[in-house]
Amino acid sequence: MPPDTLRERITDYANRADPYPLYAELHENGVTRQNDGSYLVGTYHEIAALLHDPRISSDSRHRTDPETVPRIRREGQSMAFIGLDDPEHDRLRRITMRPFGPPHTPHRIDALRADITRICDELLDGLRDKDRIDIVEEFAYPLPVTVICRLLGVPQADVPRIHAWANDIIASLDVTPGRIGEHQLNAGVEAREAMAEYLGDLSDRRRTAPSDDMLSALVHDSGPDGPLTRSELMANATLLLIAGHETTVNLITNGTLTFLRHPDAYRQLRDEPELMPRAVEELLRYEPPVHLLPQRTPVTDVEVCDVTIPQGAPLILVLAAGNRDPLRFDHPDRFDPAREDNQHLGFGSGIHSCFGAPLARVETQIALNALLPHLEHFQLAEDPPPYRRSPILRGPRHLPITRTSGT
Amino acid sequence: MQIVVDLNRCQAYAQCVFLAPEVFELHGEETLMFMPTVPDDQQERARRAAAACPVQAILTGEQAGPGEW
Ligand code: HEM
Ligand code: SF4
Numbered sequence: 308m309p310p311d312t313l314r315e316r317i318t319d320y321a322n323r324a325d326p327y328p329l330y331a332e333l334h335e336n337g338v339t340r341q342n343d344g345s346y347l348v349g350t351y352h353e354i355a356a357l358l359h360d361p362r363i364s365s366d367s368r369h370r371t372d373p374e375t376v377p378r379i380r381r382e383g384q385s386m387a388f389i390g391l392d393d394p395e396h397d398r399l400r401r402i403t404m405r406p407f408g409p410p411h412t413p414h415r416i417d418a419l420r421a422d423i424t425r426i427c428d429e430l431l432d433g434l435r436d437k438d439r440i441d442i443v444e445e446f447a448y449p450l451p452v453t454v455i456c457r458l459l460g461v462p463q464a465d466v467p468r469i470h471a472w473a474n475d476i477i478a479s480l481d482v483t484p485g486r487i488g489e490h491q492l493n494a495g496v497e498a499r500e501a502m503a504e505y506l507g508d509l510s511d512r513r514r515t516a517p518s519d520d521m522l523s524a525l526v527h528d529s530g531p532d533g534p535l536t537r538s539e540l541m542a543n544a545t546l547l548l549i550a551g552h553e554t555t556v557n558l559i560t561n562g563t564l565t566f567l568r569h570p571d572a573y574r575q576l577r578d579e580p581e582l583m584p585r586a587v588e589e590l591l592r593y594e595p596p597v598h599l600l601p602q603r604t605p606v607t608d609v610e611v612c613d614v615t616i617p618q619g620a621p622l623i624l625v626l627a628a629g630n631r632d633p634l635r636f637d638h639p640d641r642f643d644p645a646r647e648d649n650q651h652l653g654f655g656s657g658i659h660s661c662f663g664a665p666l667a668r669v670e671t672q673i674a675l676n677a678l679l680p681h682l683e684h685f686q687l688a689e690d691p692p693p694y695r696r697s698p699i700l701r702g703p704r705h706l707p708i709t710r711t712s713g714t
Numbered sequence: 715m716q717i718v719v720d721l722n723r724c725q726a727y728a729q730c731v732f733l734a735p736e737v738f739e740l741h742g743e744e745t746l747m748f749m750p751t752v753p754d755d756q757q758e759r760a761r762r763a764a765a766a767c768p769v770q771a772i773l774t775g776e777q778a779g780p781g782e783w
Contacts, residue, residue: 409728410743413735417759581758584765650768660768665732668766 310336313347314623317599318698324691326598326701327640330628338614345375345621346614349628351635351652353611357624358657362609365659366392369604371619376602384503385538387546390602393658400662402532403543406524408665415521416665419454423670426453427677434681439688442678442706447559450674451667455551458666459506459544460513460520468505472498473552477700502548503541510540547663555667557596557702559674562587564706565594565642566679567687572644577679583672586644590671591630591653593642598627598701600655626652627701684711715752716775717760723771733766734759 308316310332316322317329333339333349340346348354357363367376367390388399405411430446440446452473456466479495510522517523525540535543566573576586603622608615616622629652631639636648654661661667688707695704717737719730724746730738731746737760739747752760764772 409731409735410740413731413739416732417735581761584762588765647770650770654768660727665729665766668729668733668762672762 308332310339311342313339314341314343314345317347317625320694320696323694323696323698323701326627326698327631330625330631333625333628334632334634337612338616340614344372345623346616347623347625348611349625349632350612351629351632354624354626354629354652355656357603357609357611357622358652358655358659360609361393362605362607363622364392364604364606365390365396365602367602367604369606369619370621372621375621384500385536385542387542389546389550389659396658398532399535399539399543402530402535403525403547404662405530406521406528407662411530412524415458416669419458419666420669420673422457423450423454423673424677426450427674431677431681438710440685440708442563442708443556443560443703444705446678447563447674447706448556450559451555451670452552454666454670455548458521458551459548460518460522461509461548465505469502469548469552472502472505473549474498476502476549477553477695477697499545499549503545506544506548507537507541510537510544550661550663551666553700554596554663555670557700558587558590558667558671559678560703560706561594561596562590562671562675563678563682563708564687564692564703565590566675567682567685567708568690569642572642573679573682576644576675577683580676580679582644583676584668585646585649587668587671587675588649588651588653589642589644589646592636592646592649592651593630595627595630595651595653596700596702597653597655598625599699600624600626601699626655682708685709686711715757715760716750717748717752717764718750718773718775719746719748720771720773721746723769724767725769725771727768729766729768730763730772733763738763 313329313332317326322329330349333347338346338348348357370376388396407415427450430449434440434445452466452470456469461469475494475498479492510526513523514526517527576582601623603624605616605618605622607618633639654664685708688709692703692706695702726744726746728740731740734756736756737749737752741747761774764774
């Protein structure tokens with residue numbers, strides 16, 4: 308099929324369960340201009356180079372046609388650093404990192420381990436006597452949601468509200484604006500505003516009554532860059548909350564699915580849990596939670612593989628295709644939990660590489676180590692499982708598993 | 715257990731500092747320091763950090779001193 312329809316075909320929900328043949332077409336065709344004027348890149352070395360190229364912007368205001376970016380906020384509101392370029396991106400990321408990780412707060416994530424382990428055990432206890440389990444609803448989703456809320460300092464009682472807003476926001480993110488209804492888009496904008504307002508109010512309360520959570524540290528312990536303004540804090544805390552919700556769920560679910568599809572790897576990891584950190588890296592390569600980055604724009608004409616990508620054009624980097632590029636990885640379509648050379652693109656690369664990666668790693672390592680022994684007498688109820696709509700945050704919507712008979 | 719970080723490869727992503735904060739330390743924003751002999755109670759963390767290093771800059775060995783790498 309013609310390469311200029313690849314974006315359409317990747318977006319087509321019919322290909323969600325198995326987009327990998329399309330990604331192989333991306334490997335063969337290099338940089339391809341799509342019939343809607345966007346450019347698609349799916350080869351490892353080109354993606355990696357573009358992620359380190361200062362001529363490539365994450366700020367959608369560089370788009371020639373603003374209609375090519377989903378509208379997610381109203382005029383006048385601050386932008387989160389994922390959609391900004393340096394030096395503004397760097398300043399906001401640095402301030403936000405201060406209460407989250409090294410050099411200022413090296414222990415916060417490590418200190419969450421015991422909590423994460425306990426949450427996993429509680430969730431799994433609740434599943435002990437069931438014959439049919441939806442891994443997404445009953446394990447992979449509640450865990451990261453609970454953890455990110457605890458990290459930021461959202462009280463447990465408010466978690467259902469956060470959950471509902473996050474659902475509306477995610478439903479409104481699709482790779483092609485116009486494909487989803489105006490109604491859904493507005494619901495997404497409103498949910499993001501409600502979440503930001505909520506976080507603004509919560510941080511006000513932490514200002515007067517601090518606790519040991521990250522929001523308290525953000526409002527109280529500012530470093531050399533000074534504190535975030537209230538509006539900046541709202542935008543960036545919202546980013547953390549959403550990113551903490553909608554990605555790790557896919558990694559845990561994809562991990563479960565992949566182990567159930569690969570019984571040898573399953574047995575090995577169940578028996579040798581210390582191999583899990585490397586297996587999680589392989590999952591990030593083989594079935595990454597974020598399949599593509601739809602928001603890049605060249606600020607000047609950029610030539611890649613003999614194709615000129617014009618200034619202002621939508622540039623889409625297909626990370627999941629780069630992860631399967633045969634020019635970079637040996638046997639890219641093989642799931643090899645002990646793979647050594649594995650500099651995958653699962654967390655992106657360059658200045659925007661995932662802020663929450665250490666948290667996602669810790670959560671997923673603990674979650675899969677805790678889950679695998681429980682899967683002993685279970686099988687997939689459906690293969691492939693039903694997928695979420697999004698081609699960006701791509702993962703199963705449900706992962707039903709059933710107890711095998713005779714046990 | 716001994717560890718060695720290939721500092722030519724290390725890009726100061728700090729994944730190791732998150733995962734094993736008693737073993738690795740970031741001085742300023744880009745200088746990585748580490749404890750070459752890992753205390754017993756930190757070995758599992760150090761192994762997790764080695765597995766997660768995006769550029770595989772951390773080498774671990776049970777008895778090897780730096781010279782052997
Ligand atoms: C397995 C789970 C996760 C995956 C696969 C993932 C993936 C990614 C990717 C690919 C990017 C790069 C985006 C870009 O270059 O435009 C990114 C950025 C980001 N992620 Fe994650 N993420 C995960 C979990 C998390 C968590 C738990 C958090 C929050 C604590 C988080 C917060 C962020 C933030 C704030 C950014 C923006 C970084 C920047 O612009 O400098 N992520 N993530
Ligand atoms: S994780 Fe690897 S690259 Fe990052 S600071 Fe540690 S050794 Fe260096």
